[in-house]
Amino acid sequence: MFNSSLGYKKKRATVFWSFFVVAFLASGFLVWKVVTSDNLGSKDSEASSGSTITIIYEAGEGGKIEGNTTQVVSKWKMTSPAKAIPNNGYYFASWDDGETKSERSDQVVVNKRYKAIFKQKPNTVSTIKYIAGEGGKVEGKLEQKIKFGEWGVFVRAVPNEGYEFRGWSAGTENAVRKDQGQGQNITHKAFFQKKGEEKYRVEYIIEPSGYGEFTDRNKDFPIQYLSKGEEGTPINIKVYDSSEFVIWSDGFKELKKQDVGDGKSHKRVAMLKSKYEKNGSIVHYAAKTEGSNISCGYIDGQQVQYIRPNTAGKHVTARVLDSRCEFVGWKQNGKIVSTDITRTDIAYSKQYYRKFTAVFKMKEEGKVCTTAMVDLKYAVHNPSHGYIEGDRIQKLPSGCSYGTVVRAVPYAGYKFSHWYDNETKKMYSGRLDLQEYKPGGSKWLIAIFTKAD
Numbered sequence: 483m484f485n486s487s488l489g490y491k492k493k494r495a496t497v498f499w500s501f502f503v504v505a506f507l508a509s510g511f512l513v514w515k516v517v518t519s520d521n522l523g524s525k526d527s528e529a530s531s532g533s534t535i536t537i538i539y540e541a542g543e544g545g546k547i548e549g550n551t552t553q554v555v556s557k558w559k560m561t562s563p564a565k566a567i568p569n570n571g572y573y574f575a576s577w578d579d580g581e582t583k584s585e586r587s588d589q590v591v592v593n594k595r596y597k598a599i600f601k602q603k604p605n606t607v608s609t610i611k612y613i614a615g616e617g618g619k620v621e622g623k624l625e626q627k628i629k630f631g632e633w634g635v636f637v638r639a640v641p642n643e644g645y646e647f648r649g650w651s652a653g654t655e656n657a658v659r660k661d662q663g664q665g666q667n668i669t670h671k672a673f674f675q676k677k678g679e680e681k682y683r684v685e686y687i688i689e690p691s692g693y694g695e696f697t698d699r700n701k702d703f704p705i706q707y708l709s710k711g712e713e714g715t716p717i718n719i720k721v722y723d724s725s726e727f728v729i730w731s732d733g734f735k736e737l738k739k740q741d742v743g744d745g746k747s748h749k750r751v752a753m754l755k756s757k758y759e760k761n762g763s764i765v766h767y768a769a770k771t772e773g774s775n776i777s778c779g780y781i782d783g784q785q786v787q788y789i790r791p792n793t794a795g796k797h798v799t800a801r802v803l804d805s806r807c808e809f810v811g812w813k814q815n816g817k818i819v820s821t822d823i824t825r826t827d828i829a830y831s832k833q834y835y836r837k838f839t840a841v842f843k844m845k846e847e848g849k850v851c852t853t854a855m856v857d858l859k860y861a862v863h864n865p866s867h868g869y870i871e872g873d874r875i876q877k878l879p880s881g882c883s884y885g886t887v888v889r890a891v892p893y894a895g896y897k898f899s900h901w902y903d904n905e906t907k908k909m910y911s912g913r914l915d916l917q918e919y920k921p922g923g924s925k926w927l928i929a930i931f932t933k934a935d
Contacts, residue, residue, distance in 0.1 A: 533557060536593045539564040544572035544600030563587045566598035575599045580690020589794045591828055606630050608663040612637050617645035617674030628663035636660045639672035648673045648681050651703040655869040656893060673707045680875045681707035683747045686717050693725035693754035708743030716740040719752055728753045728788045729764060747873050753788040762790040762829040766837040767798050778807030778842035782887050789829045799824045800840035803884045810841040857924040858885045867931035868892040889915040890929035899930040
């Protein structure tokens, strides 16, 4: 009687769990790894259920949201743009996750709510000064007092004979500029360089900007222009009491930083976090050539990222440097985890630090490149319309090599049209960004911008 009863109970349990599993599968919620706010992995290591995500954009007091405020999107897809618009007497300060751009589009994997923060405009007056470095001068009103939210008048950076304008210590690379009162005094310095002697742009950014600020003269000089081997100005950052420093985007682990020009342009991001938020992930991207001492590729994008919980990091791309090479895949812990050249990762609280290596290899081991050195030069037709982001002058070791990526960036009111080949006097390419390769020759490409529609 006892055995019969036990068998009956087992049969009932088997029927119950069979029904539960069938119902669970039918519901479409079965994934081989559960995704929660405390368990987020990379896109390549996680199976998606294909479910949809709800993203809500809302406005705090003093403003409104322009765009679709409630969006239902598939996992890993981008939302349509939403923009924070301040009311009269207010200004947009930031989003509650630290994002400082008023317009945003997000790629997320969990339901999320973003709130725009607005603040009342203070009744203050800013003093804006303009100075010139060696090799030029600034024309116009060099000291301006500007009310908060209002605009000053134009000034112009003018190079001396034998020099050319390189850029300002903050903001635009346009020689002509005017500034808006932001409630703080600031000095903008115009940098010049001797023609034919390139200075490289090193820009410093605090991310999120509301978690800290540059101290001392770094407030005036978040952008530096350095020749190869030249020491830059030390960067000091005041981290607010509720925040803490994580790491720099080049992997440097100390808050105070000083760079030396290495012949390349860089964007250095100091990544901060709130003391009260859960730990996200530090993700490090590197490049490696297997089986050869030739450098076959590099990482295009921010190589070290601190990714906050429930959010996606920034895209990075594995770029091939040499025509004799090819991309193999991304390695993690010695195993290939993805063969897509571009990847995006998300925070994973159980693994605070992760490293992904872009692996390259030679197509034909031992093939020798005998062509001459290649010189690449990029410029803009009208510096008032846009600028070049990346290394404007590149010297490649051989004609079998690729240069680094450059991008033509238009100013407000303009759009990119095409690249013009100064040698052939013909249109070269309509692509916004270029990564050049040309055996045995040199190129001088000029970006053309036109007025936006």
